[in-house]
Amino acid sequence: MELSEHIKTANVEDVTLRRPFHPALRGTLCVTSHHLLFSNRKDEASWQLLILLKNIDAIEKSVENLFGYPRAVGSSGTITIKCKDLLVLQLEIPGMEECLNIASSIEALSSLESVTEMYPFFYRPSHLTLLGPWGLSTTEQYYKQTERLWDRWRVSKVNSDYSVCPSYPSAVIVPREVDDDKLIRSARFRQGGRFPVLSYCHHSNGMVIMRSSQPLTGANKKRCKEDELLLQAVIDGSELGYIIDLRSAQQAQQARMTGGGFESKSCYRHWKRIHRHHERGKVVQESLIKLVEACSDLSHSVDRWLSKLENSKWLSHVHSALSTAGLVVECVERDGHSVLVHGSEGTDNTLLVSSLAQIILDPASRTVTGFLCLLEREWIQAGHPFQQRCAHSAYSHARLKQECPSFLLLLDCVWQVWRQFPLALEFSEALLLRLAQEVYASNYGTFLCNSEQERCAAGVKENTHCLFQSMLKPDIEEQYLNPLYEPTDLAIWPSVHPQSLQLWTGMFLRWTEYAQNMEEAREEVWSIVKEHRERV
Numbered sequence: 375m376e377l378s379e380h381i382k383t384a385n386v387e388d389v390t391l392r393r394p395f396h397p398a399l400r401g402t403l404c405v406t407s408h409h410l411l412f413s414n415r416k417d418e419a420s421w422q423l424l425i426l427l428k429n430i431d432a433i434e435k436s437v438e439n440l441f442g443y444p445r446a447v448g449s450s451g452t453i454t455i456k457c458k459d460l461l462v463l464q465l466e467i468p469g470m471e472e473c474l475n476i477a478s479s480i481e482a483l484s485s486l487e488s489v490t491e492m493y494p495f496f497y498r499p500s501h502l503t504l505l506g507p508w509g510l511s512t513t514e515q516y517y518k519q520t521e522r523l524w525d526r527w528r529v530s531k532v533n534s535d536y537s538v539c540p541s542y543p544s545a546v547i548v549p550r551e552v553d554d555d556k557l558i559r560s561a562r563f564r565q566g567g568r569f570p571v572l573s574y575c576h577h578s579n580g581m582v583i584m585r586s587s588q589p590l591t592g593a594n595k596k597r598c599k600e601d602e603l604l605l606q607a608v609i610d611g612s613e614l615g616y617i618i619d620l621r622s623a624q625q626a627q628q629a630r631m632t633g634g635g636f637e638s639k640s641c642y643r644h645w646k647r648i649h650r651h652h653e654r655g656k657v658v659q660e661s662l663i664k665l666v667e668a669c670s671d672l673s674h675s676v677d678r679w680l681s682k683l684e685n686s687k688w689l690s691h692v693h694s695a696l697s698t699a700g701l702v703v704e705c706v707e708r709d710g711h712s713v714l715v716h717g718s719e720g721t722d723n724t725l726l727v728s729s730l731a732q733i734i735l736d737p738a739s740r741t742v743t744g745f746l747c748l749l750e751r752e753w754i755q756a757g758h759p760f761q762q763r764c765a766h767s768a769y770s771h772a773r774l775k776q777e778c779p780s781f782l783l784l785l786d787c788v789w790q791v792w793r794q795f796p797l798a799l800e801f802s803e804a805l806l807l808r809l810a811q812e813v814y815a816s817n818y819g820t821f822l823c824n825s826e827q828e829r830c831a832a833g834v835k836e837n838t839h840c841l842f843q844s845m846l847k848p849d850i851e852e853q854y855l856n857p858l859y860e861p862t863d864l865a866i867w868p869s870v871h872p873q874s875l876q877l878w879t880g881m882f883l884r885w886t887e888y889a890q891n892m893e894e895a896r897e898e899v900w901s902i903v904k905e906h907r908e909r910v
Contacts, residue, residue, distance in 0.1 A: 377407035377491060380482040383475035390466035391423065394885055403465065405479050408493040410455075412465075425457065426493060429815035430484040431769040432456040435477050453477050456769035458814035460666060461885050489761070489828075494819040494838040502844060508835035510747050510842050513545040513755065523575055526550055526610060532557045536827040539567030541721060541757030543826045547572040549607035556600040563590055563598035565634060568720045570604055573728045573752065576735060581706045583713050584608060585728050585756075587720035588619075588626075591635030602641055608712055615645045616705045618698065620717035620724060622651040634718060645714070650698045652723040653691060655778050661688050662779045666768035669882045688786075689875050695723075695787050697870045699730035707735060707865050721759060722780040725752050730787055735865050741800040742851060745788075746842040749809075753781065759824035764814050781813050786878050791868045793876065797860040803880050805845075805854035810881055812841055857899065 389403040391412050399421070401414035410430070412423040434454040451473025455463045467473040486492055511519075517529050527547050532554040534544045538561045548557060548571060560569040568587035575582045589601065609615040617637055619626055626636040626649060637647060653661075668682035683689075705711045715731075717723045729752045738744040754760075762776040785806045792799045792806070813821050819838025823829045845851060868874075877883075 377483065377486075381405050381407070381479045383472050383479065386467055386469070386472050386476065388468050392464040392466070394462070403467070403476065405476060405483075407483065408496065410480065425455070425463075426815045426817070427480060427484040428486075428493060429457045429459060429811075430455055430480060431458045431767045432771055433477050433481055433484075435473065451477075453480075455480070458764075458767035458769075459811045459884075460670075460768065460882070462670075489822050489832045489834070490837075492822065494817060494822060494834075497817040497839060499817075499839070501847075502839050504836070504839070508840050508843075509754075510743070510750050510840075510846075513543055513547060513751075516747075516751060517547055520575060522577065522580055523547065523572075527572060527575070530554055530557060536825075539569065540827055541566055541759075541825045542568065542571070543755040543757075549604065549610075551607050552600075552604050556603060559598060559600035560604050563596075563601045564588070564720075565590060566719055566721075568716075568757075569601070570608070570714055573715075574732050574736065576706050578707075579710050581710055581712045582608065583702060583706065583715065583728055583731055585720060585724050586714060586716045587724075588629060588634045588716055588718050589637055590633055591630060591638070592633045593630050595630075595635075595638065597638075597641050605637075605642060605645060605714065608714070609644055613644070615712045615714065617642070617645050617647045617714045617716070618702055618705075618727070619647055619649045620652045620698065620715070620727065621649060623649045625651070629718065648701070650694070650701065652694050652698065652717065652727075653687075654717065654722055654780075655776070656774050658691055658779060658783065659774055659777045661686050661691060662782070663768045664688075665882060669877075672886075683877065689872075689877070691783055692786055692790060692875055693870050693872070695726050695730060695783060696790065696868055696875075698727050699734060699787075700867065700870065702727060702731040703734045703865060703867075706731070721757055722763070722778060725756055725758055726780055726784050726787070728752060729784055730791075733788060733791060734867065737861060737863050740798055740861075740866075742805065742854060743846060745799075745801060745805075746845065750842060753784075754820065755826055757825045760813065760821045761824050761828075764821070767814055782810055785810050786881070789878050789881070790875055791866065792856075794868050794874065795866045796856075797858050798862055798866050800856055800859045800861070801854050802856045807880060807884070808845070808854070816841060818844065 384405055386403045388400060389412065391399045391401065399414045401412055404411040408427055410425040410427060414421045436452055436454060449470055450466055450468045451470045453465045453467065453473060453476065455465065467476060514529055517523055526549060528550045529545050530548050531545055533539050533542050533546060536544065538558055557569055561567040565587040570584045570586040573583045573585045590596065619636055629635055637645060664686035665688040668679060668686055702713050702715060705713045715724050715728050729748060732739045732748055739748045758781065763778045763780060766772055766777050789803060789806050792803065812818065818841035819834040820841040822834050823832060829835065
């Protein structure tokens with residue numbers, strides 16, 4: 375079916391657009407295969423609002439007005455559009471049939487499942503080209519640039535056809551003394567084939583952070599000697615390594631009943647296991663829904679609002695992530711031990727904790743380029759299932775499937791670090807807000823699909839543009855720079871005390887008057903700093 379066949383009514387005149395904190399506008403509404411376009415012409419001036427249909431999370435057809443404005447008299451319908459970036463719009467459309475047709479078209483085109491039908495495959499800006507390499511770095515390039523890896527580590531192409539682990543990239547970094555046959559056997563012993571691979575090597579002491587999925591020990595306490603040898607090769611004669619299991623001890627025990635499990639002391643004698651419980655999946659998604667609901671309802675008293683905010687438990691997930699990342703850093707930096715991080719699948723909380731640990735530890739990861747390279751390496755190449763996790767945001771009425779805002783949680787945690795250490799990160803909140811928007815709906819192919827294997831099959835790299843490459847163009851990168859940045863080689867230790875963690879207002883209150891005022895203040899600060907630099 376052609377995309378245009380979903381469009382039942384393409385244009386409607388005399389549509390009224392209502393947005394919070396803006397006067398109502400009357401104009402023309404157009405529906406295209408990928409966009410909703412509202413244009414307003416007044417005198418000789420014109421104004422347009424362009425919304426990517428993929429950004430629409432929910433549509434409500436209602437005769438009641440969300441913002442309390444009086445309805446127009448006569449036959450008309452009202453559509454409330456709730457976007458994944460939390461923007462809420464209302465359209466009053468003359469003619470009930472046109473209203474229903476517009477709503478039906480939007481619902482169909484905003485929920486396309488075929489990757490190649492999505493807008494990144496049609497986006498062709500004049501300032502970008504599809505020629506040349508796609509992305510910022512490969513596993514091989516990262517290895518070549520990290521000289522401290524050369525003695526004891528190697529790049530393995532054991533997964534070159536994605537048969538060993540469908541969610542891993544084609545190349546991974548592993549201990550030099552472990553051959554590919556051992557890796558294959560270890561992969562069979564790990565859920566989804568996600569055998570332990572290198573995530574980060576510390577610049578000061580050579581200790582590493584590894585990541586994987588859970589071992590498949592099962593109720594019969596199966597073991598895999600190759601997996602044990604792999605982990606033994608990681609610590610290479612040092613006395614001890616730590617396994618940070620992102621489940622409670624009880625959950626890990628229960629996992630054995632369904633074929634999963636954990637590394638036993640008897641088989642992994644030089645590794646000490648520490649359990650840190652992290653919620654995942656549906657629980658975290660429902661937490662986001664409750665948080666956005668609380669932030670959207672400004673009718674309550676402050677006490678009532680704070681109660682709803684606390685009941686969402688969102689900040690408790692932020693606390694867990696930063697706290698466990700701090701534990702990983704403590705093991706590596708202070709105690710001088712290598713760490714293996716895993717939960718169950720190893721595609722969500724595992725990536726969250728390993729990424730945050732690197733931001734705390736590694737000054738390179740706190741630059742604009744380094745941070746985007748980290749996201750590319752630890753989330754995109756490492757197989758976070760973006761298409762499944764970001765299918766819906768906080769407004770959707772669809773039944774939850776595999777949605778989980780793991781990446782948004784990472785951005786919130788990074789914002790907490792940025793707020794506590796305003797000089798330590800080269801990038802500003804603007805970069806985090808851009809990423810929070812792009813991960814749910816984008817012109818670029820960076821966050822499409824669930825793995826490198828799927829992106830290769832769909833031809834993402836050949837037919838779409840890379841977001842990160844675009845963001846690093848000098849004229850664009852300047853928008854995301856922190857004017858107060860002063861680099862430091864030291865680890866930065868964020869506080870996780872309840873009073874230290876705050877609601878990310880720039881994200882969750884971004885469409886309120888408060889956020890608009892804060893944005894104006896940030897722009898003023900940036901202009902003052904730039905003016906001062908020019909004088910110096």
